[in-house]
Amino acid sequence: MQQRQTVKGAFSLTNPAVRAWIYQILAVVVVVAFGGYILHNTLTNLSNRGITSGFGFLHDSAGFGIVQHLIPFEQGDTYGRVFIVGLLNTLLVSALCIVFASLLGFFIGLSRLSDNWLLRKLSTIYIETFRNIPPLLQIFFWYFAVLRNLPGPRQAVNAFDVAFLSNRGLYMPTPLMGEGATASLAAFIIAVLASVILFRINRRHQMATGELRRSWPWIILLLIVLPGGAQLVFGAAIHWDLPVLRGFNFRGGMVLIPELAALTLALSVYTSTFIAEVIRSGIQSVPFGQHEAARSLGLPNPVTLNQVILPQAMRVIIPPLTSQYLNIVKNSSLAAAIGYPDMVSLFAGSVLNQTGQAIETIAITMSVYLVISLGISFLMNIYNRRKALVER
Structure with missing residues (x-):
C-alpha cells in the first residue's frame, strides 16, 4: 500500500519534476504549432500570388557578371554557380580580416603594455579612435576617401612593371x-x-x-x-x-579590387581594437608573480612572454577572441554597401531581385553565415579545450 502511494506521488502534479516535464512538453507543442501555422500561412500566400517555391531556380541562367570571382565565372552561368562565387568571396574577406586583425590586434595589445611611453599612448589613441567609429563609416572612408582617389590605370603606381596600383585595384602576377x-x-x-x-x-x-x-x-x-x-x-x-596595360585598363594577372581592399582594411582595423583589448586583459590576468619568477631565472623578456605569460593568458584570451572572429564574419555582410560581391550582395541582392525567390535566397544566405559561424566556434572550442587546465 505504501509503495503504491509512493508511485502515485511520483506522478502527481505536486511533484516539481512532473510539472517541469509537462511545461516543457507544452512549450514544444506550442512552438511546433506556431511554426506549422507560419509555414502553412506562407505557402498559402505564395500560392495565391502565383509565386513558385523551391530551389529549382539554382539551375537557371544568371543574367549578370561578377567582377571578383575565385573560380571561372561568365555571364549566363547558373545561380548555383553564383552561390559558390558569393560563398568563396565571403570566405576570402573573412579569412583575410581574421588574419590581419589578429596580427594587428596582438601588436597593439602588447604595445599598450609597453614600457615605452610614446608607444603606449599611440596604441591607446589608436584603440579609442577606431573602436568608437562604426565599421560602415570606416568602410566608406577607405573606399571613397582613399582608394577611389588613387590615380587611373594610365597613371598607376608601378612596382618594377610587375604590380600596378590604381583606382581600379591592385593588379599582381x-x-x-x-x-x-x-x-x-x-x-x-x-x-x-x-x-x-x-x-x-x-x-x-x-x-x-x-x-x-x-x-x-x-x-x-x-x-x-x-x-x-x-x-x-x-x-x-x-x-x-603578368598584368599588362591595354587600352583603358590592365589585362592579365589577378586583381585585388578596391571593394575588397576597403572592406579588409576597415574590418581589420576595427576588429583589431577589440582584439588588442582582449590580448591586454589576458596578459594582465596572469599573476605578476609569474613575471617575477621568470626574471629571477634570468629569462629574457621575449622568452618570458612566449613560454610563461602567453600560454597562461591564452586560457582567458580564446573565448572573447572567438566572439571577435564571429563578428568579423557577420560584419562582412556590410560589403553590400560598397558593391563587393559577397553572399549578401549577390544572393540576397541580385539573385533575389531577378528571381523573386525571397524566402529561398534569404534562407540560403542565413544558412551560410550560420554554418560559417558554427564552424569557427567548433574549431576555436577544440583549441580552447587543448589550452584548458586539466585536473589530474
Missing part, C-alpha cells in the same frame, strides 16, 4: 601551374616530412644528453634543395601571368 608542378610539390612534401623527422631526432637527443643540435640550417637546406632540384630536372613548377 598570377601563378600558373608549370610542367614540374607535381614533382616539385612531391619534393616539397618529402622535404617537410624529412624536416619533421630531423627535428624530432634532434629534440630526443637533446632531452637524452642535454646537447643542443641546431635543426633549422638543415631544414632550410632541405626545403630549398629538394624542390629546386625537382624543378631543374622536371621543369619549372610555376609560370607567371
